[in-house]
Every structure is written in C-alpha cells, then in structure tokens.
Amino acid sequence: MYKNILLPYDFGNSFDNVPKELDKLTSDDEKSIITIFNIITENEMSSDVKFNGKRFNEIVEEKTEQLKPFTDELDKLNLNYEIRFEVGRVIPQLLKEINAHDYDMIVMSNKRSKRDIKHVLGHVTHKIAKRVNTPVMIVK
Template sequence: MYKKILLPYDFGNSFDNVPDQLAKMTENSEGAVITIFNVITENEMSSDVKFNGKRFNAITEDKTKELKPFTDALEKRGLEYELRFEVGRVINELLTEIKNNDYEIVVMSNRRSKMEIKHVLGHVTHKIAKRVNLPVMIIK
C-alpha cells in the first residue's frame, strides 16, 4: 500500500503495536522503506556534551542501540528501514523532514496515557497532524 513512510520515533512513547501496523501498511509494496526519524533536542545535545562528553555520533550510536528491540521487530517482519537523526526543535525538524522528502504517510505513536477530554493527542502529534498535507496515522 505505502512505499515511503516516515516514523518519528520518541523514546518516551510505546511503539509495541507499530511493527504490526507497519507490516500491514507495506504488504504488497515491493521496495517499501520506513524512515525512523529521531530529533535530538538542543538541550539533550548540550547536556550530553557538557556532562557526558558525548558528541553527535556517540549520541546516535547510543540511540541506535536503544532502538535495537524495535528494529529487530521490524526485521522479523521483513520490513526495510533506515535510521535518521537530526538536532534541533522537534516540530521544526519534523516539518522540514516532511517538506524535503516525498513521504506518503506519517505514522506516529500517541503519548497520552490519560484520556483528557481537552487534550487527546500529545503536543507534537497534534502539531504535526494539524500542519502537514499528507495522511497521518496515529497508533495507540
């Protein structure tokens, strides 16, 4: 169905249901690629450099290792993926990534664990769904 999927990955969210949904979304789509995109915030970057002496490459290596259970789940289902990391403000970097690439759909996990009537979606999920001109699938 879809060949080019953007998956903004937030390490604070649960992505347990996402691999199965991605498998359904890409079945019968030869050459489908899922871009797993993580934004390292400027605060995170500066604190890691200041307190842990880490640079961008070391931070992305750590995050790649942390992603291993998720990427293993994708590999188990035969899904092709690529990892991308950027530094900056999350919403701005996501909007830039979407604008500069021809993704067919954005797949997001929703952080909200409490069902509040006023705020059903998390801040980033709400802003991206509101501002992009392509389908956004939000997986609980």
C-alpha cells in the same frame, strides 16, 4: 501499498503496536521503505556534551542501540527501514523533514503528557497532524 513512510520515533512513547501496523501499510512490498526519524533536542545535545562529554556520533550510537528491540521486530516482519537522526527543535525539524521528502504516510505513536480528556493527542502529534498535507496515522 505505501512506498515511503516516515516514523518519527520518540523514545518516551510505546511503539509496541507499530510494527504490525507498518506491516499492513507496506503490504509486503519489497520496495517500501520506512524512515525511522529521531530528533535529538538541542537541550539533550548540549547537556550530553557538557556533562557526559559525548558528541553527536556517540549519542547516535547509543540511540541506535536503544532502538534495537524495535528494529528487531521490523526485521522479523522483513520490513525495509533506514534510521536517521537530526538535532534541533522537534516540531520545526519534523516539518522540515516532511516538507523536504515525498512521504506517502506519517505514522506516529501518541503520547499525552496528562490523562486529560480535553487533549486527546499529544502536543507534537497534534501539531504535525494539523500542519501537514501528508496522511498521518496515529497508533495507540
């Protein structure tokens, strides 16, 4: 069904329901690819370098290891994926990624910072869904 899916991954969100939705979206198509995309914020990068002496590659290795339970679920479903990391501000980097590639669908997990009925979507989810022409699926 969908050949090229972007999954902006936020380590603060729950992605428990996402693998089965990705499985439905790809319809067992071996040519489908899911891009798991995480943005390392400049603050996180500078604090890790300053206080922990870490460099970009070390942070990527740690985050890839943290992703393992999620990617194991994707492996069980035989889904094709790639993992990519960038450094920068979240919304501009996501928009840059979306505009630079021809994604068929963006799948996002929703997190609200407060349980406020007024704001159903989290800040990043709202901004991305509002500003892109690519279909966005928000998984609760």
